[in-house]
Amino acid sequence: MAQNGMDLSKEQMHVVVVGHVDHGKSTIIGRLLADTNSLPKGKLEAIKEKALKSGKPFELAYLIDALKDEQAQSITIDSARVFFQSSKRNYIIIDAPGHIEFIKNMVTGASHAEAAILVIDAEEGVQENSRRHGYLLGMLGIKKIVVVVNKMDLVDYNEEIFNAIVTEYSQYLAGLGIQPMYYIPVSGREGDGVVNPTSNLAWYSGPTVLNALDLFNKEKPLVDLPLRIPVQDVYKFNSYGDNRRIIAGSIASGQVKVGDEIVFYPSGKRTKVKTIETFNAPKVTNSLTGQSIGFTMVEQIYVNRGQIATRVGDTPPFVSSRLRVSLFWLGKQPLIMGKDYIFKLGTSHEKVRVDAIHKVIDASDYKNQNDRTEIGHHDVAEVTFKLAHPIAFDTSEVFPETSRFVLVDDYEIRGGGIVLEAVTDEDAQIREDVYTRNLKWIPTDVTMAHRAEMYNQRASIVVITGTRHAGRKTLARKLEKQMFNDGKLVYYLGIGSLLYGVNADLKRHDAPGGWREHIRRFAEVAHLFLDAGLILIVTAIELTQEDLDILKTVIEKDMVHVIWVGGKVTTNIEYDIHLKNRESLDEGVVMVKHLLQQRGVVFKP
Amino acid sequence: MEHLKELEYRSVYILREAFANFKNLGMLWSMGKDSTVLLWLARKAFFGHVPFPLIHIDTHYKIPEMIDYRDRLVREMKLTMVIGENREALQDKHTFPDGAVDRLTCCKLLKTDALRQTLNGEGPRRIFNHDTDRYEEEKNPEPFTGVIVGARADEEGSRSKERYFSPRDKQNEWDIAEQPPEFWNQYKTDFAPGTNVRIHPLLDWTELNIWEYILAENIPTVSLYYNQGDGKRYRSLGCYPCTFPVESNARTVQEIIDELSVGKFANIAERSGRAQDKDDGGGLETLRREGYM
Structure with missing residues (x-):
């Protein structure tokens, strides 16, 4: 609306206005706009005229309730944005709906805000959504809160009524660890205390709503924290004649400069920043928090979307497939255990299940319940999640951006929350060993990229598993021979070949824990072959998903291709190809080669 | 200037999220100032390239300078340019300038309907061939699953309620009351078959x-x-x-x-x-x- 005339040199602040339905949020915003002369010419008159025609009394709230639906129902459906300015800064006001059905719109509006105005009706007092919105502001990480007690005109500007509401609400918020900065009595309709002070509230000596907003200071950027760049993408625009390989992402915290040694998680792979790339801008050698950047690397290590880059020496993010979180659920269907959802944090995207429900806070009264097996519509809960694959993340106190997540069910975002702590998962020790190995790895001048170019193939591992006597080894030998004849650098390694040599000290690999160590060593040996640029074919009987997880912790998970041989799949492993009977082995060779071509491991002969 | 950089960084982030998540992505370009800024932001995001097609819905009533300007930039920036239109309505002279329908019906036919048919691949599409230097009929046009649009929240009331990633159903319709939530910088990037998502990187920008x-x-x-x-x-x-x-x-x-x-x-x-x-x-x-x- 009234963006025109905004002074661009001024800073900007997003403010969300929340509160129970009909407590007067839109009226407060209308008053802020009208009394700061922020309305476009003719807008106020046009709305007054419209109200007159429809026979309804004019209300300031009409200004922002621009949608026809809303005027018909007289409630705010969505979070509208309006602009106004004070002498200090420009404000973008987000009007969030107070009606319970539209809580997801309130969250949408509030999650982009730096500050919040929470409106409580002086006559009705603290209501269900006053409590719910207060809780959600805390969850969303908004600390700059003004509580506005509106409609003071309806209670004769009575100081005791105001004080009673302040006492009740501040006690409730204190229980959640939230402390608003100001409580302000106003009348939006009469204009008391919103922009201009008033004699009607002579007993109140604090700031007006506008003063209170102006008293807030902008959050300092997180530039002094450790570096976090959630990788958005890896660009190589070869078809446009551009050979740069650019890692793209937004800096969630910290800073990065050319020459910095950086490390990506969960992989733990390291390289150096070669250049920071720009378009139509002067060359830069340093980038800061909040910037969307792209950089090239000295060594072309494997990087993909969802990883988090940090600087060597900075506190690294956590890596695990288990995390304890606090979340709120907006789905009409309850969030239940045993069902797959999608978990999105930073730029990562993983399948997730609820592993344990620790406590559920009921939406209507915000009392704890500790014996629940599902999380209902609008409930808040603490749970432990199990992800299908480990991701890199942070916990909430320090890094806001890399500790927030959403949950997707049936294509829609239906919940969100913050990570409270990393829970140790099964592969934590193996992962630590891999990070140490990467840290101590003695570098060479012949890189993976050089080898791939020279050998005309990308290093990969084909895991052939399945039931006994189904033809795993036959397939492996046929595939090795075929690829060898195609001129590929290929090697077949059966798991049994390691049992009595490399693993000779593990006398009882079938003892508890023995098998995991056996698989880990197998994976480390495979890692050597892959680092040498080979295509490795391995066979092992009836591998499980847990075995595969170890393999994918030790070596790059995108290098792994899984073939199941045998009529029935007898384990929980996720495979790429299933060969059902022996007769299909020749066909199987063709299928595997096709898969490798599709995935860019080898080119068509 | 700091403020403009902040807007740029957010828009670039959104464009990259769109590119990473939508296989069939396109961007509407009306040659107006907003969608031209969007085109520029795409070049910022992708380091000089625009790695998806630009889509123009041609009503055949655009001011001629706009078309000249479009084709000049298409050649200079080597853009992939796709043009859609409501051929039927134009041939039948079913338009407001022809005196057949009112303004709003004309907008619906030449813009809304043409856009829907262009996006779902059912309508005719022409694409610029840089080798032959002319527009040619696109064979087997595929539906777009993500469409980047230059709408700004400050333009008019309904636009102020948009999401950055806003779903459209199979009829290309927008359900304002049932919009998905959008937390922090997590957007709706999962979508059911047959639906598409409008992406609005300029939502926070003013004129x-x-x-x-x-x-x-x-x-x-x-x-x-x-x-x-x-x-x-x-x-x-x-x-x-x-x-x-x-x-x-x-x-x-x-x-x-x-x-x-x-x-x-x-x-x-x-x-x-x-x-x-x-x-x-x-x-x-x-x-x-x-x-x-």
Whole structure:
């Protein structure tokens, strides 16, 4: 609306206005706009005229309730944005709906805000959504809160009524660890205390709503924290004649400069920043928090979307497939255990299940319940999640951006929350060993990229598993021979070949824990072959998903291709190809080669 | 300037999220200032490239300078340019300038319907062939699953309620009451087959921001925005039967910025020269629910 005339040199602040339905949020915003002369010419008159025609009394709230639906129902459906300015800064006001059905719109509006105005009706007092919105502001990480007690005109500007509401609400918020900065009595309709002070509230000596907003200071950027760049993408625009390989992402915290040694998680792979790339801008050698950047690397290590880059020496993010979180659920269907959802944090995207429900806070009264097996519509809960694959993340106190997540069910975002702590998962020790190995790895001048170019193939591992006597080894030998004849650098390694040599000290690999160590060593040996640029074919009987997880912790998970041989799949492993009977082995060779071509491991002969 | 950089970084982030998540991605380019800034932001995001097709819905009533400008940039920037149109309505002269229908129906036919058919791959599409240097009929057009659009929240009421990633159903319709939540920088990137998602990287930009950015980045814009000596210029571009120039002496980007920030347009809505807005009860909501940009 009234963006025109905004002074661009001024800073900007997003403010969300929340509160129970009909407590007067839109009226407060209308008053802020009208009394700061922020309305476009003719807008106020046009709305007054419209109200007159429809026979309804004019209300300031009409200004922002621009949608026809809303005027018909007289409630705010969505979070509208309006602009106004004070002498200090420009404000973008987000009007969030107070009606319970539209809580997801309130969250949408509030999650982009730096500050919040929470409106409580002086006559009705603290209501269900006053409590719910207060809780959600805390969850969303908004600390700059003004509580506005509106409609003071309806209670004769009575100081005791105001004080009673302040006492009740501040006690409730204190229980959640939230402390608003100001409580302000106003009348939006009469204009008391919103922009201009008033004699009607002579007993109140604090700031007006506008003063209170102006008293807030902008959050300092997180530039002094450790570096976090959630990788958005890896660009190589070869078809446009551009050979740069650019890692793209937004800096969630910290800073990065050319020459910095950086490390990506969960992989733990390291390289150096070669250049920071720009378009139509002067060359830069340093980038800061909040910037969307792209950089090239000295060594072309494997990087993909969802990883988090940090600087060597900075506190690294956590890596695990288990995390304890606090979340709120907006789905009409309850969030239940045993069902797959999608978990999105930073730029990562993983399948997730609820592993344990620790406590559920009921939406209507915000009392704890500790014996629940599902999380209902609008409930808040603490749970432990199990992800299908480990991701890199942070916990909430320090890094806001890399500790927030959403949950997707049936294509829609239906919940969100913050990570409270990393829970140790099964592969934590193996992962630590891999990070140490990467840290101590003695570098060479012949890189993976050089080898791939020279050998005309990308290093990969084909895991052939399945039931006994189904033809795993036959397939492996046929595939090795075929690829060898195609001129590929290929090697077949059966798991049994390691049992009595490399693993000779593990006398009882079938003892508890023995098998995991056996698989880990197998994976480390495979890692050597892959680092040498080979295509490795391995066979092992009836591998499980847990075995595969170890393999994918030790070596790059995108290098792994899984073939199941045998009529029935007898384990929980996720495979790429299933060969059902022996007769299909020749066909199987063709299928595997096709898969490798599709995935860019080898080119068509 | 700091503020413009903040807007740029957010828009670039959104564009990259769109590119990472949608296989069949396209961007609407009307040659107006907003979608041209969007085109520029795409080049920022992808380091000089625009790695997806641009889509123009040609009503055949666009001001000729717009078409010349479009094809000049397509050649200069080696853009993948796709053009859609409602061929049937145009052939049957079922338009407002032909006197057959009212303004809003004309908008629905030539823009909304044409857009829907272009996006779902059912309507005819022409694509620019840089080898032959002309537009050719696109064979087997595929549906777009993600469409980047230059809508700004400050333009009019219904646009102020948009999400950055906003789903459209199979009929390309927008369900305003049932929009998905959008937390922090997590957007709706999962979608059911047959549906598509509108992506709005410019939602937080104002008209003034757009011009400030055009100035800062020296972005080429169509000459119609500037007074060429007759004391008139276009503030908003559309079809010539329904879009009218405003009285203005602004000849340069800087003069436009002055006019918008302290001058005569400081408090007058941008789309005041668009006749169809008034016909829709002051908002574009009816049109936009059905898929209008």
